[in-house]
Amino acid sequence: NAGVTQTPKFRILKIGQSMTLQCTQDMNHNYMYWYRQDPGMGLKLIYYSVGAGITDKGEVPNGYNVSRSTTEDFPLRLELAAPSQTSVYFCASSYLLEGADGYTFGSGTRLTVV
Amino acid sequence: RKEVEQDPGPFNVPEGATVAFNCTYSNSASQSFFWYRQDCRKEPKLLMSVYSSGNEDGRFTAQLNRASQYISLLIRDSKLSDSATYLCVVNAPPNTGGFKTIFGAGTRLFVKA
Numbered sequence: 001n002a003g004v005t006q007t008p009k010f011r012i013l014k015i016g017q018s019m020t021l022q023c024t025q026d027m028n029h030n031y032m033y034w035y036r037q038d039p040g041m042g043l044k045l046i047y048y049s050v051g052a053g054i055t056d057k058g059e060v061p062n063g064y065n066v067s068r069s070t071t072e073d074f075p076l077r078l079e080l081a082a083p084s085q086t087s088v089y090f091c092a093s094s095y096l097l098e099g100a101d102g103y104t105f106g107s108g109t110r111l112t113v114v
Numbered sequence: 115r116k117e118v119e120q121d122p123g124p125f126n127v128p129e130g131a132t133v134a135f136n137c138t139y140s141n142s143a144s145q146s147f148f149w150y151r152q153d154c155r156k157e158p159k160l161l162m163s164v165y166s167s168g169n170e171d172g173r174f175t176a177q178l179n180r181a182s183q184y185i186s187l188l189i190r191d192s193k194l195s196d197s198a199t200y201l202c203v204v205n206a207p208p209n210t211g212g213f214k215t216i217f218g219a220g221t222r223l224f225v226k227a
Contacts, residue, residue: 035217040122040219041219042118042201042216042217042218042219042220043158043201043217044217045215090157090158098146098205098214098215099148099203099205099215100146100205102148102160102163103150103158103160104160105157105158105159106157107156107157108156108157110155
């Protein structure tokens with residue numbers, strides 16, 4: 001049972017480039033999330049999804065887009081990368097909304113924008 | 115005031131020591147509380163939920179104090195493997211106009227031999 005799988009693990013982007021962070025879960029969870037973690041800060045919610053075809057903004061959505069075409073996949077798209085998007089990104093899923101039963105996180109993507 | 119506040123530490127303790135962390139939250143209507151553990155350069159993992167009656171899992175005990183709006187985590191007989199960052203997580207009540215899970219910035223613990 002793989003849980004939540006994220007790719008890539010590391011990436012360096014130049015300012016203005018775009019990329020997609022992939023996230024797949026095999027637990028049949030309806031709820032999926034993208035968080036970013038900056039040094040000394042708590043995780044911040046970027047986007048979340050309550051099911052296939054339904055997504056909504058979190059606390060820090062600017063500069064990002066998501067889609068949810070299947071229950072399993074929840075990719076995060078960065079358009080026109082900026083240095084402020086340098087961060088560690090975690091995808092997560094949960095059985096209950098808002099992780100009331102606990103979140104399962106992927107191993108993270110460490111992104112640097114130069 | 116931050117919505118969820120933790121002492122960043124680091125806490126440096128010898129093996130076998132007992133150590134306690136507190137986490138304060140600002141929304142008195144918060145309903146769900148959790149402790150997560152995050153190892154260096156790894157993802158957070160659920161350590162335990164915090165119930166109103168408190169709960170214990172082996173060497174770990176979590177407590178909730180609604181009157182003073184804080185949760186605590188007590189680790190007894192610390193092991194080297196307990197070295198990690200401990201994240202406090204608080205869920206706002208439903209129907210508050212949006213998604214509201216708040217992660218604390220974490221408390222770093224170093225257990226030394």
